[in-house]
Amino acid sequence: MYAVTLADQTDFDGWRHAARQLALAGVEPGDVRFSVVGQTAEDLFEDASSLLPEPPAGAEFTVPREVVKRLEQVIHHRDPDRFSFMYRLLLRVSREKNLLRIASDPDIQRLERMEKSIRRDAHKMHAFVRFRKIDVAGEEWFVAWFEPEHYIAEREAGFFRARFTGMKWTILTPWRSISWDGADITVMPGASKEDAPADDAAEDLWRTYFTSIFNPARLKVKAMQAEMPKKYWRNLPEAPLIPGMIAGAGKAAEEMIARAPSLSAPHHARIQEQYWEPKKMGGMAEEEIAETLDALEKQAEGCRRCPLWKDATQTVFGEGPRDADVVFVGEQPGDQEDLAGKPFVGPAGQMFNATLEEVGIDRQRVYVTNAVKHFKFEPRGKRRIHSKPNSGEVQACRWWLDQELTLIQPKLTVALGATALTALSGKTLPVTKNRRQIVTTESGLRVFVTVHPSFLLRIPDKETAARERRLFAEDLAAVRDLMNAA
Amino acid sequence: MAQLSTLEKLAILSDAAKYDASCASSGSTKRNSLGTGGIGSTTGAGICHSYAPDGRCISLLKILLTNFCIYDCAYCINRSSSNVRRARFTVQEVVDLTLDFYKRNYIEGLFLSSGIIRSPDETMGQLVEVARQLRVTHRFAGYIHLKTIPDCDPLLLEEAGRFADRLSINVELPTDDGVSRLAPEKRPAEIRKAMGNLRMKIEEKSEPTLRTKRKERFAPGGQSTQMIIGADPANDDTILKTSARLYSSYHLKRVYYSAFSPIPDAKSSLPLIQPPLMREHRLYQADWLMRFYGFEQNEILAGQSDGMLDLAVDPKLAWALANRQRFPVDVNRGDRESLLRVPGLGTKAVAKILQVRRYRTLRLEDVGRLCQSVNKVRPFITALDWQPGGLTDNPSLKARMTPQPAQLSLF
Ligand code: SF4
Numbered sequence: 001m002y003a004v005t006l007a008d009q010t011d012f013d014g015w016r017h018a019a020r021q022l023a024l025a026g027v028e029p030g031d032v033r034f035s036v037v038g039q040t041a042e043d044l045f046e047d048a049s050s051l052l053p054e055p056p057a058g059a060e061f062t063v064p065r066e067v068v069k070r071l072e073q074v075i076h077h078r079d080p081d082r083f084s085f086m087y088r089l090l091l092r093v094s095r096e097k098n099l100l101r102i103a104s105d106p107d108i109q110r111l112e113r114m115e116k117s118i119r120r121d122a123h124k125m126h127a128f129v130r131f132r133k134i135d136v137a138g139e140e141w142f143v144a145w146f147e148p149e150h151y152i153a154e155r156e157a158g159f160f161r162a163r164f165t166g167m168k169w170t171i172l173t174p175w176r177s178i179s180w181d182g183a184d185i186t187v188m189p190g191a192s193k194e195d196a197p198a199d200d201a202a203e204d205l206w207r208t209y210f211t212s213i214f215n216p217a218r219l220k221v222k223a224m225q226a227e228m229p230k231k232y233w234r235n236l237p238e239a240p241l242i243p244g245m246i247a248g249a250g251k252a253a254e255e256m257i258a259r260a261p262s263l264s265a266p267h268h269a270r271i272q273e274q275y276w277e278p279k280k281m282g283g284m285a286e287e288e289i290a291e292t293l294d295a296l297e298k299q300a301e302g303c304r305r306c307p308l309w310k311d312a313t314q315t316v317f318g319e320g321p322r323d324a325d326v327v328f329v330g331e332q333p334g335d336q337e338d339l340a341g342k343p344f345v346g347p348a349g350q351m352f353n354a355t356l357e358e359v360g361i362d363r364q365r366v367y368v369t370n371a372v373k374h375f376k377f378e379p380r381g382k383r384r385i386h387s388k389p390n391s392g393e394v395q396a397c398r399w400w401l402d403q404e405l406t407l408i409q410p411k412l413t414v415a416l417g418a419t420a421l422t423a424l425s426g427k428t429l430p431v432t433k434n435r436r437q438i439v440t441t442e443s444g445l446r447v448f449v450t451v452h453p454s455f456l457l458r459i460p461d462k463e464t465a466a467r468e469r470r471l472f473a474e475d476l477a478a479v480r481d482l483m484n485a486a
Numbered sequence: 487m488a489q490l491s492t493l494e495k496l497a498i499l500s501d502a503a504k505y506d507a508s509c510a511s512s513g514s515t516k517r518n519s520l521g522t523g524g525i526g527s528t529t530g531a532g533i534c535h536s537y538a539p540d541g542r543c544i545s546l547l548k549i550l551l552t553n554f555c556i557y558d559c560a561y562c563i564n565r566s567s568s569n570v571r572r573a574r575f576t577v578q579e580v581v582d583l584t585l586d587f588y589k590r591n592y593i594e595g596l597f598l599s600s601g602i603i604r605s606p607d608e609t610m611g612q613l614v615e616v617a618r619q620l621r622v623t624h625r626f627a628g629y630i631h632l633k634t635i636p637d638c639d640p641l642l643l644e645e646a647g648r649f650a651d652r653l654s655i656n657v658e659l660p661t662d663d664g665v666s667r668l669a670p671e672k673r674p675a676e677i678r679k680a681m682g683n684l685r686m687k688i689e690e691k692s693e694p695t696l697r698t699k700r701k702e703r704f705a706p707g708g709q710s711t712q713m714i715i716g717a718d719p720a721n722d723d724t725i726l727k728t729s730a731r732l733y734s735s736y737h738l739k740r741v742y743y744s745a746f747s748p749i750p751d752a753k754s755s756l757p758l759i760q761p762p763l764m765r766e767h768r769l770y771q772a773d774w775l776m777r778f779y780g781f782e783q784n785e786i787l788a789g790q791s792d793g794m795l796d797l798a799v800d801p802k803l804a805w806a807l808a809n810r811q812r813f814p815v816d817v818n819r820g821d822r823e824s825l826l827r828v829p830g831l832g833t834k835a836v837a838k839i840l841q842v843r844r845y846r847t848l849r850l851e852d853v854g855r856l857c858q859s860v861n862k863v864r865p866f867i868t869a870l871d872w873q874p875g876g877l878t879d880n881p882s883l884k885a886r887m888t889p890q891p892a893q894l895s896l897f
Binding site for chain 2: 131144159167218256267268384
């Protein structure tokens, strides 16, 4: 039997040194007793030797660094049996590869429970330390009394230093006290509650806040106690108020409900008149035919002709010169267009712009719009998946497209993709068959047919994508020639 | 009007803020004051410094700059027609209170909102000024959450994002119809646009700038929103649909659900009942399923004819009971997605199962050690020594899994 006496409760170096010697000599956990100086009656282990065993020559002992780190944390636990548990675990880890990964093993579970308890204790310390301000030689000093469950005070000094760097403070605890004077951390022996200041002027403000922020109609005492166990209450200035708040909650809530709606406050009418009455007159009704594109755009902002407005951010109206010779019509705005409120600004729009530039069409000179003015999508977690507008929606939205075209009177319209072609021609025509041709619609509109740039972005194969990209550029070059010829 | 003391103002302006559900101080980047010698740090995870008897955590000084407001939203105690006492903090008072509380470790930071006085820009300007003074003048590194005013100047929004950890814009109610009925002066279209702008700004600033190759600090904790539940007739399906849209459209960090709570001097158009806290709780659970468990919004309530979440059981269990053909899942072979759907297995338990099973074949006992309650899991899994047999399809399974008190009350 061996007896190991550690210098104090968290003497990890002492424990580690002893554990290493013992493990090298192959000593089983049952044959070691650990204790802390001054904490155990020595004579309990009369038969124990305090000399550590000599390891056999050439003996080796290695464990993953991870276990050392974890044990270093666990030594801060209050459990008096922790030193032997740590030794047992150390031996098991050296013998059983992967043991640390087996969360269902009872020893690993115990390890995790202990770690969790220490983490929780540290978290509660971060939360429930309450400083009181005193004056030390004309300077502000903040002092707190706190009772952690485990031996963690010294370990947590770093947290408080990083948080309250610009402040001088002391945290007193029964085991050890820590202090920061703006330059150094000092660790001192434990203290008692009486060593801390008794009061602080800010506590009245804090108690006022605590009572006022509580909504008596939502009483949930259990939830509160689960997070703020009673053992911490004795050091919280607000805690003495809690029983009274709970007892009075029912009545307070009833009063809130019972207080009948009263007459409007005296200033209400004046506010309504000053801020709201003039605005209530609203804009133009949809039925009146807009005479300018700007008026039309304003009308479209409030469009409710189909359900698509409900999920989208805003109406994305066309953009460009009001008298453009050429109008490009896409399908519908996408994610980026929906946020920006402008057509063709997302990835497809960028591809479109790049191609325009390549073939020498000035985007400033053309008008760009969509067949459908609201973004239709399916939410998928953090993304919105574009979904194709159906014929009802395309039909409903033609109201705007038709008026745009009537007001602009372009010489040529370019249908980008099938939806645009349907919207412009009023019937379903295949894009591929009519590509790079001009279809004349019933209303006499000349429509040049090509694909939608987003189609180019979806081609996975590089070669095909490059070829399609070229074809698209050739299409736009044809548009350019038509523009120049006109 | 007699001058109010800071204490009186605090009482009024924190009372006015207590109906707002958003409070978390989590989700920002880690930082501390070691480098600046100032005060404050954020851990990334957030710390709750106290709890009110309503079970809600107090981690921030949550106050209004003023409860004067030109809007008249029926559900709000600060609406212009309300007879509530009014008060207004100065910028200096809010800064001092925040620092005084923070230095005593009462709080993680500030959540500042405001009624709208005179103009959105003026109000927003003051909120930004509080944040600016804290950050710049006092080198304050604690958490700051600002409620932004939808119609304000985008430049103010940019300023706000530079100083705040999180920005929020409330959608107020689950549907635009609800907003136009209960908050006639608010314009849902403006609220959406503001959220869209904020998302664009956050994304733009998270790209390193060309010149400095460094990211600009801009609302590192993202944006959040709140909607009030139970003040209008929207059902849970509609509410979750709105959330799914908000998450996907504006990349919100959180959608807060706030069970409508009676307010003193309420408008008669509102239900004067205890807030539907259980419903709120179920909505949060359903929200988690969407954000962390890979559920699509439309799956959660599929087959539920009234579009309401079951109040008796949590939404994951309700889904499993309605989709028993998907069970049992083999804990030794099932993929992560299927395991995440097992009632009683959280994300942590699933991660552990996946790790352990690389070395061991799991028995029921092992699973019991990895999750909270093996009883909850048992009907939905198979393990080396466990087959649920007819249990999975047993018609009385729901009754068995429903918390006991409801049953016992029969006797
Ligand atoms: S998609 Fe078109 S028709 Fe439908 S609401 Fe939007 S603007 Fe109106």
